[in-house]
Amino acid sequence: MAKIGEGDARWIVSEREDGANVNAWHWQEKDVLPWAKVRLQDLLGNQVLADSGSLSLKTGADVDVTGDAIINNRKKKLIPSYELQVKGTWSGEVRDGDTVESASGRFELPYVADENADEDPELKVSTSSDSAAARRLKEAFLGSGKQVFHEHMRTFVKELQAGGPSSSAASSKGALELPETDAAIKAKAEASRRELEAKKAAEAARRRAEDRASTGRVEMTERFYARPRDLFECFTDPGRVQAFTQSPAQVEPMVGGKFSIFGGSVDATFTALEAPSRIALDWRFKNWPDSVVSKVVLSLEEPQEGMTVLRLKQTGVPKEDRFGNGDVVESTAQGWKAQIFHRIRAVFGFGLGM
Known part of the structure; x- marks a missing residue:
């Protein structure tokens, strides 16, 4: 036992000249909001939600993401902390023979947070008019479109829990990797966008085949x-x-x-x-x-x-x-x-x- 006024060396974290964070003992934070904005843009922007002979529906190109997203690292354990609000637009067409009616509106995920990570977030859909076409498209959005949205949000949460922009959130010394450059983020986003577009095309073809077979x-x-x-x-x-x-x-x-x-x-x-x-x-x-x-x-x-x-x-x-x-x-x-x-x-x- 140490004497009064003396510290026990076993309980003292000594200062190191090399400044290394051994085994990631100290709490570290990394702001991943820029990555979250790019990733949600990839997952939810230009998303085809319905494409059949009588109805087509897709989201707009721009997705607005606000809030906070942080990855905490404590002894190589990643702890995501985030609270986000996601907004965007949608548009679509309803076809009845030679008649085509267009409608548009907005969607919102008002609360995407770590405390409800195990639940599908609330999805709000509004229309810019009260036409029959707008109501039908809204129903399609809250039907099959909602399932697509929740699937992509589950992908986002899973990636965030794994470290967000880095496939390995901790370096060999246990410290968080340095933030990626804008060029690296854009390159990765473009690769993800191409992959997502290919998946969308395959999914649209699958849905069309199912519609014909149903x-x-x-x-x-x-x-x-x-x-x-x-x-x-x-x-x-x-x-x-x-x-x-x-x-x-x-x-x-x-x-x-x-x-x-x-x-x-x-x-x-x-x-x-x-x-x-x-x-x-x-x-x-x-x-x-x-x-x-x-x-x-x-x-x-x-x-x-x-x-x-x-x-x-x-x-x-x-x-x-x-x-x-x-x-x-x-x-x-x-x-x-x-x-x-x-x-x-x-x-x-x-x-x-x-």
């Missing part, structure tokens, strides 16, 4: 002032089919038989025929992606004499056609109603009951 369904119920057999024959008798379609038709009413209408725009095959109550077909449109075939089932019931209820169920309808146009499910439903059911009522006088 399917929806059409279900509707129609009422006719007719007997079930009358309606059954509207889909199995070639003369009746040609009468309401007003175009050449190929109808072979047998399992495996052909059903082609509207000049080949519809190419189908009968898979079940149960007169007069049920018809099933493998059904596709000419403009659908290759090999995509939907399943159609028409069920006919007569709850009261002289009135038939037709129930349509169609599954496996692609959400995009082979040209990248969206809203295929909606246009398919409208086609059934306007081009088939309404024509059957009008040509054969089966009434307009719905």
Whole structure:
């Protein structure tokens, strides 16, 4: 034990002439806010959030980052301390046939901090107008776009916890590396930007492929002032089919038989025929992606004499056609109603009951 007034050498950190910070014993700080601004610009700027036939959405090029970001080093242990606010803009288009509506707005991550590092930060999205297109784009941003944002923010936090701008935050002597030069930061940012652009392109291609591969369904119920057999024959008798379609038709009413209408725009095959109550077909449109075939089932019931209820169920309808146009499910439903059911009522006088 040391005497009063004397220090025990084991507990004294002696001054060193070489000024080395042995084993990073002393607390050190490094300001990484410049790196954070560049990195968040790379991750969130010019980000494609949606790109389909009916809707496209992306963030603006400039991302504003304010606040503080520091890496602390204590005995080679990195402790990030940060509190940031991130703001930017977005723009997009909604397409409906030949009609294109544009809208824009702003996004904000009001509080990105070390205390909520394990949570996805709050995302606020605003629009510059109250149009239908703006509302739809905002919903897309807060839907699939939000997932993309949170994925990139998790990447940012992981890199920050690993030391930010340096892959190795401590030198061989345990001290933090010197801040990178502006040129080095720009070069690294450009490399990261190119890598991110390649990832964005790959992700956009993957989403387009998923959109083309994803399917929806059409279900509707129609009422006719007719007997079930009358309606059954509207889909199995070639003369009746040609009468309401007003175009050449190929109808072979047998399992495996052909059903082609509207000049080949519809190419189908009968898979079940149960007169007069049920018809099933493998059904596709000419403009659908290759090999995509939907399943159609028409069920006919007569709850009261002289009135038939037709129930349509169609599954496996692609959400995009082979040209990248969206809203295929909606246009398919409208086609059934306007081009088939309404024509059957009008040509054969089966009434307009719905």
